[in-house]
Amino acid sequence: MNVLVTGGAGFIASHIVDRLVELGHQVSIIDNFSNGDPKHINKQASLYNISILDEEIDDIFEKIKPEVVIHHAAQIDVQTSIRQPDLDAGINILGTIKLLKQCKFKGVRKIIYASSAAVYGTPEYLPVDEKHQVKPLSYYGVSKHTPEHYIEVFSLLYGMDYTILRYANVYGIRQDPKGEGGVISTFMDSFLVGRSPVVFGDGEQTRDFIYVKDVVEANIAALEKGSRGIFNISCNIQTTINELLQKFSMLSGKSFKPIYHSPRMGDIVHSYLDNSLAMKELGWKPIYSLEDGLKETFEYYDNMYS
Known part of the structure; x- marks a missing residue:
């Protein structure tokens, strides 16, 4: 299969590219390295170093x-979206529209879109399923949700298939500590350099952490399944930030006293996502426990720092 991955040098998408190549697909990457890292580029994939907003995308x-098309190119930081909503919307909304126009004119069969749990806002009930109201607390949540509507209408008007995947907090190898949902990579960096981890809030806020390799397999499943569907990609497990710190201490054999700061604007207190629809319709399920994923990630970064 001929697959184009936008943002293919980034944290999640570079793993997707590796898996696609491993499965024998023909893979191309569009990435301008605003977030991605050239070291993550699979040598068997074709690379086009441009933005999805560039005019050259037509020729490509x-x-x-x-x-x-597997679409991961995005502005990914919640706080950046609050400071620069115009930048955030330009990349995430207008960039996706430009991509959809190319899909229409060039006969793309399907688009797989990486959305986010940020679209839901403050949960009215837990776990959050796909029928939950969408009421984001940040411009990032708005700019990840709006393309969902454009994708749905493009499909309605022009017949293109799609699958929308709403990710919980993804973590794992290659994650930048500054990225959206990057609390695990930030803690990893702090632990390995001997710096006290910073916690925004009292640490009792909860998140649903899913390992990047499980997210990859959801995208692979979506190549042929999940037609015109929206799916939560998560572990359906609640973990507090304080519990996460305890797991880090056990892995590292060290104990660090966290520094607690005031909660940040746009942060949600409690969140975890119901993944039962993805398990049913995509034939997918998460394989990695949080302990297993953290162990693999910790060993990778421990070797880098040592």
């Missing part, structure tokens, strides 16, 4: 003629 689609 004409050359590649992808059957499926």
